[in-house]
Amino acid sequence: MYEFAYHRPASLAEAKTKHGGDDDRRYLAGGMTLLPTLKHRLARPTDLVDLARIGELAGISVAGNTVSIGAMTKHAAVAASAEVAKAIPALAHLASLIGDRQVRNRGTIGGSVANNDPAADYPAALLGLGATVHTDKRSIAADDFFQGMFATALEPGELITKISFPVPQKAAYQKFPNPASRYAMVGVFVAVTGGGPRVAVTGAGANGVFRVTAMEEALKGGWSADRLKGIAVPADGLNSDIHASAEYRAHLIGVMARRAVAAAG
């Protein structure tokens, strides 16, 4: 690691002041990606602004048809939440599949979403449920938030405060994990929301999470895994690496989507 200064603000306002919109300063959430990045000297921030002691950024609440999860809420808390399990069981299930116990005890939903790793799980839930990302400045629809690999609509210094999820009629997440890292080689989140069926894919796209509109159209005719048979997702634009070729990932999207539709019931 290169040298950096460390700040531990107690409030959102203080965190904003410490960061000051300076691109060389970084917020520290769970650190599950940022700390390895610092160790590998892939990033050289002058300052880290630790968000861990800001109480207003953590916590889960359910009001009406909306589940709100504070940005600093740990994956383990979402996985163990009776409220989330009751309102959106697929979301609690997804959180339980992230990494391993040590990661789930430190990693946060805000950090995962802001990082937008192309193989992370949460982006699929946000896009699949049509969630809203709330920042200190504005609210951003998931459809507008994710803008490519590790790229989001966040401006320098803009801080995610919470994510709000509309409660769907039904939803499920199925993933084919890399057996070592537990990152998604392909993960598919399906849901029936007020706006109709949604199908979101993580782990596969070279530009990160994306929706499969052909599958969504097919599911408008009825919620059945059989309706997805024969819908081929092109391998163009999918990741190809030592774990799986683009063609294999394209195949897995179909398999995981059908399993997810069946699991949602």
Add this chain to the structure above:
Amino acid sequence: MAKHHVTTTINGESVEFLCDTRQTLLDVLRDELELTGSKEGCASGDCGACSVLVDGRLVCSCLVLGVEAEGKSIETIEGMAKGDKLHPLQQKFLEHAALQCGICTPGFLVAAKALLDSNPNPTETEVRYWLAGNLCRCTGYDKIIRAVLDAAAEMRGETHG
């Protein structure tokens, strides 16, 4: 750059230390406090050899900054045995030969203790799932899983055949 003064509780005792912002909690434990039981394997949160509890939660100490430990309660492998009396998990690891080189062992023991503290009667699947963040490259996992299940049975007061 000025060092940070950090006040923590480690294995039940109040501990203060000075650290550079770049030192991880693992660096502090090993290099500043001479608690070398926690090991550095991968240094990137994959292997679990540096597992400790922070406020009762199992984490990789290689991905926690030393300065983040301010005000926290930390439990390490050094706090597991009571004097000369091994924790049942440690005893069962010996009896089942659940270790060879031993680098991963402190992490496995801390992780397994965290499991049994929250779930005294886990299934084999639950043990395997819980320990997914701890890697062993020589013993293999079967002996480790058997040792944890046997220790759990003993701690529940059951005789185990």
